[in-house]
Amino acid sequence: MKKLILGTAALALTAGLAMAGSHGKTVRMGTEGAYAPWNFVNDAGEIDGFERELGDELCKRAELKCEWVKNDWDSIIPNLVSGNYDTIIAGMSITDERDEVIDFTQPYTPPDPSAYAALDAGLDVEGAVIAAQAATIQASFIAEKGWTLIEFATPEETVAAVRNGEADAVLADQSFLDTVVGQDGLVLLERTESIGGGVGMGLRESDGELRAMFDAAIQSMKDDGSLNALIAKWEVASQW
Known part of the structure; x- marks a missing residue:
């Protein structure tokens, strides 16, 4: 699968430059809203779950504004490619087949059995x-x-x-x-x-800067332990 081939310092610089040019930008986060505890619609009619909390925190760290969009699973990749939203954050496992159509961030959870x-x-x-x-x-x-x-x-x-x-x-x-x-x-x-290569965010192949921003945000959550804490809270997968 395609990987972002950048050293740690280069990745940080790239992400920093992207943030500088995208401060406050609204990013539409596409999810299914039907796969608890990863993502679901709560009694208030709002997207909830592990990925809602994760996505909001990633946007905060990347200095972006999140806007959540609910989309059926069977059309979630085509509607990303066509521009209905900017990311997929929906319990999607990283696979070579999907990676031929879209790009992925680094995984934010290991593979769930x-x-x-x-x-x-x-x-x-x-x-x-x-x-x-x-x-x-x-x-x-x-x-x-x-x-x-x-x-x-x-x-x-x-x-x-x-x-x-x-x-x-x-x-x-x-x-x-x-x-x-x-x-x-x-x-x-x-x-x-044991199937799949972990769960990551899906993005259009043309959105390399946005992917770098989310990669950096995911890595920062891994580094400070907050991602493991969130995984444990929602019990979605094993910890890093």
């Missing part, structure tokens, strides 16, 4: 019908294994498919499934999968 939720704790997933959200690393994983896959547009629909018997299990980020297991008999299976 992918887990299975089912109604039968002894289910053999290799011979089962597995639900996954379309255009995710989990859907690609199941397809590559040659297992029976049913894709759905939203995370909620994948869980509903298991509850109503349309699928035997759902494969998703464990942090998401932790919010639904224990309801209606759903249990986590012992088997997990």
Whole structure:
């Protein structure tokens, strides 16, 4: 995948120059708003969750103004490319396939284990019908294994498919499934999968300066421990 090939000093200088020319600029942050605890819509109708808090802090450190935009997952990359917003911050794993279309910042979380939720704790997933959200690393994983896959547009629909018997299990980020297991008999299976290369912000390939600004802000949160504190607060992934 493409990486920003700059030394630490050069990165800091580049980010500083970008900040100087973009002080107070409004950046539209695109997210799904349907993948708790990463991002969701709260009772007040506002985007909430780990990535809302993270994104606001990153914008503060980069001296930018955040404006949040909710977008369905299946069109989240096309609408970034077409200019409907400036970033994707939506629990998106960094993959080579996606990196051919857009650019990514450095990851702000390590890979989250992918887990299975089912109604039968002894289910053999290799011979089962597995639900996954379309255009995710989990859907690609199941397809590559040659297992029976049913894709759905939203995370909620994948869980509903298991509850109503349309699928035997759902494969998703464990942090998401932790919010639904224990309801209606759903249990986590012992088997997990290690997929993806961590989660990062997506940006248009033409927005190198903006990417450098967010890279510097993410690194500063890693360096002072605040990113680990936020990960622990929302329980979205392992810490750095």
